Amino acid sequence: MKPANAVLSSYGTTIFEVMSQLAQKHDAINLGQGFPDGNGPEDVVRVAAEYLETGVNQYPSMWGMPALRQAVAAHNARFYGLDVDWQSEVMVTSGGTEALASSLFGLIEPGDEVVLIEPLYDSYLPIVRRAGGVPRLVRMTPPDWALPRDALAAAFSPATKLILLNSPMNPCSRVFDADELGFIAALLEEYDAYAVCDEVYEHLLFDGRRHVPLMTLPGMRERAVRIGSAGKTFSLTGWKVGYITAAPELLSPIAKAHQFITFTTPPNLQAAVAYGLAKDDLYFKGLADELQSKRDRMTKGLRDIGFAVLDCAGTYFITTDFRPLGFNGEDVDFCRHITTEARVAAVPVSAFYQGGDQGDKVRHFARFSFCKDDATLDEALGRLARHFGGCQVPGGP
Ligand SMILES: Cc1ncc(COP(=O)(O)O)c(C=O)c1O
Numbered sequence: 001m002k003p004a005n006a007v008l009s010s011y012g013t014t015i016f017e018v019m020s021q022l023a024q025k026h027d028a029i030n031l032g033q034g035f036p037d038g039n040g041p042e043d044v045v046r047v048a049a050e051y052l053e054t055g056v057n058q059y060p061s062m063w064g065m066p067a068l069r070q071a072v073a074a075h076n077a078r079f080y081g082l083d084v085d086w087q088s089e090v091m092v093t094s095g096g097t098e099a100l101a102s103s104l105f106g107l108i109e110p111g112d113e114v115v116l117i118e119p120l121y122d123s124y125l126p127i128v129r130r131a132g133g134v135p136r137l138v139r140m141t142p143p144d145w146a147l148p149r150d151a152l153a154a155a156f157s158p159a160t161k162l163i164l165l166n167s168p169m170n171p172c173s174r175v176f177d178a179d180e181l182g183f184i185a186a187l188l189e190e191y192d193a194y195a196v197c198d199e200v201y202e203h204l205l206f207d208g209r210r211h212v213p214l215m216t217l218p219g220m221r222e223r224a225v226r227i228g229s230a231g232k233t234f235s236l237t238g239w240k241v242g243y244i245t246a247a248p249e250l251l252s253p254i255a256k257a258h259q260f261i262t263f264t265t266p267p268n269l270q271a272a273v274a275y276g277l278a279k280d281d282l283y284f285k286g287l288a289d290e291l292q293s294k295r296d297r298m299t300k301g302l303r304d305i306g307f308a309v310l311d312c313a314g315t316y317f318i319t320t321d322f323r324p325l326g327f328n329g330e331d332v333d334f335c336r337h338i339t340t341e342a343r344v345a346a347v348p349v350s351a352f353y354q355g356g357d358q359g360d361k362v363r364h365f366a367r368f369s370f371c372k373d374d375a376t377l378d379e380a381l382g383r384l385a386r387h388f389g390g391c392q393v394p395g396g397p
Contacts, residue, residue, distance in 0.1 A: 007129045014122055015351040019335060023345035029372075029380040032335070032345040034170070034316060036371040040236040041276065041283070048239075048272035060267045062259050064092025064243070068274040072228070072243045075277045079202075079284075080216050088248040091255055092270055094262040095240030096200040096229035101127050102261055103196045103225050103244065104164075106254035108133040112161035115152070119352030119362075121170050121198065133161070137355035142319060142365050143310050145172045147180050156187050162194040163187075165214060168201040168314030171352050171367045175209055175313040185217045194250065195220070200229035200242075203284050205314040206292040215245070222247045225254065230273040233287070235371070241265055241273045291316055291370070294377060298370040301381035305388055316371035319349060323364050325388055330363045338366075342387035344380045 003009065016033050023030040039045060063069065066086070073086035084090060093099040100123060108114065110132025116124055118139045128135050136155040140147060163184065167176040176184075188195055195214050202211045215224035230241040244254060276283075298318050299309045308321035322334050329337075331348030339345040349365035370377060 005130070008126060011126055015332070015347055016122070019339060019345050019347055022336065022339045026340050026343055028339045028343040028345045029376060029383070030345045031368040031370070031372065031380055032339075032347040034369040034371060035237045036235040036316075037373045037376060038235065040234050040239075041279075044234055044236070044272050044276040044279075047275045048268045051268035051271040055268060055271060057267060060092075060264050060270060062263050063255065064090070064265065065267060065270045065274065068092050068241075068243070068270045068277075071274040071277040072245060075228075076226075076245055079211070080213050082213070082216060082221075082245070084245055085248075089245055089251060091244045091251055091258060092265050093242040093244060093258060094265045095231060096198065096227050096242040097123055098240070098258070098262050099227040099229075099242040099244045100124070100164075100196065100198060102258040103227070103254050104128055104131045104133065105257035105261070107194060107196070107225075107250070108161055111159070113157060113159040115155045115160060115163040115193075117147075117152075117163075117165070117169075118355055119169075119171055119349065120354060121166060122352070124164055125354050128164070134159075135355075136160070139353070139355065140172065140174070141361040142172070142349065143308075143321065145174050145310075147176070147183075149183055152184070153187060156191045156193070158191065160191045160193045162196055164196050164198065166198040167214075168205060168211070170201065170315050171317050171347075171349060172319060173310075173312035173315045173317055175205055175211070178212060181212060181214050181217055185214065185220050188223050189219050193223070195224045197224050197226050199226055200232045201315045202228060203233050203287055204291055204316060205288060206295060206312070209313060211314075222249070225250055230269075230276065233284075234273065234276050235287075239269045239273075241269050294370045294372070294374070297374065297377055298368060298381070301377070302368070302384075305381065305385050310365075317367050317369050319365050319367050320346075321364055322366055331366055335366055338384065338387070342383050344383050 019032040069086040069090040072090045073084040076082040076084045104127045108131040114128045114133040115136045138152045215226050225246040231237040306325045310319040312318045335348045346366040346368045
C-alpha cells in the first residue's frame with residue numbers, strides 16, 4: 001500500500017487522549033483535558049434547542065449567519081473598541097481549531113516561515129507543516145515563562161509570513177502585556193508579516209486584567225487575524241463554534257480554505273452564540289470571577305499538598321512543579337503515577353514542546369485544568385492530599 005500523508009502520519013495519539021483513556025480506566029478525576037463541568041449557560045442552550053425546532057436547519061451561508069456575524073462585530077466594538085464591518089470582516093467557523101486551520105491553509109504558501117512560541121497548543125505545528133510552512137520555534141520555559149525577545153527577533157526573517165500568537169496562553173496561563181504585544185507588532189511591521197491570534201480565552205483573565213487583542217495596536221488592524229471561540233466563552237466546548245475577525249484582504253483567502261474544509265456550522269448553534277455574545281457585561285465578568293475563584297481554590301489546595309504552583313493570569317489551566325513533593329522522575333511518569341495511584345489525571349507540560357530536545361527545564365511540570373465544579377476540585381485535591389500525605393513517592397527520599 002502507498003503511504004498516507006507523511007506529516008500527519010508521523011504524529012501518534014496525543015498525550016491528552018492517552019491520559020484521558022488512562023483516567024477512564026482508573027476511574028480518575030480528569031483534570032487533564034480542559035473541558036468544563038456543567039452544560040453551559042441555560043439560556044444559551046435553550047435558544048439553540050428552540051431554533052432547532054422552529055428555525056431553518058439547512059446550509060447557512062459559508063460566512064456564517066448574519067445574526068452571529070453582526071454579534072461578533074458588536075462584541076469587538078463593545079469590548080475592544082474595534083470598528084468591524086460584519087459583512088467583509090467576520091466569518092464563522094466550526095470552532096477555534098477550524099479557524100486556525102483555515103487561517104493557516106489560507107495564508108501560508110509552501111516554504112513560508114511561521115514563527116511559533118512554545119509551549120504550543122497541539123494542533124498548531126501539524127497544520128503549519130501540512131500547509132507547507134517552515135516552523136521557527138521560540139521557546140518560553142517555566143517557571144516564569146518570560147518572552148525571550150532576542151530569540152523572537154532572531155526567528156523573524158524576510159521569509160516570515162506570519163506569527164501564531166496565543167494570548168491568554170494555553171498551557172502556561174500567560175497573558176502578553178502591552179509592551180510585549182508592542183514588541184511583536186514592531187517585528188510584524190519590520191518584516192511585513194501577519195499574526196494569526198488565537199484569542200479563544202479572551203474572557204478568561206484574572207485579577208482585573210483585560211484582554212488586549214494584538215489587532216488593536218497601531219498598524220495591526222490590517223495584519224492581525226483574531227480568533228474567538230464559543231467553546232471557551234460559553235463553556236460549551238462540544239459546540240465547536242468559532243469566529244474570525246480580519247481585514248477583507250486577509251479574510252478572503254481564509255474564507256477560500258474554509259469553504260473547502262467545513263463550509264459552514266450548525267445554524268441552531270450559531271443562533272444561540274449570537275444571542276450569547278449579546279449578553280450583558282455581568283455574564284462575562286461572572287465567568288472570569290468564577291474561574292478566578294476556582295484558580296484560587298486549586299492554587300491553595302495544591303500548595304497545601306506541597307506542589308509549587310506557578311502564576312496563572314488567564315485560561316483555566318494551572319501549572320505545577322511537582323519536585324517539592326519528592327518526585328524526581330519526569331512529567332510523563334508523574335502524570336501516569338497520579339492517574340493510576342491517586343486517581344487524578346493531569347497532563348505533562350513537556351507535551352506542549354514539539355521542537356526536539358526539551359532539555360531539563362520543562363520536564364518537571366504538570367498542568368491541571370480547574371474548569372470543574374468545586375466539589376470535583378475538592379475531591380481531586382483530597383485524593384492528591386491523601387496520596388502524597390501517606391505514600392512513598394517513587395524516586396522520592
Ligand atoms: C489555545 C487553544 N486554541 C484553540 C482551541 C480550540 O478551540 P475550539 O474548541 O473552539 O476548536 C483550544 C482548546 O482547548 C485552545 O486551548
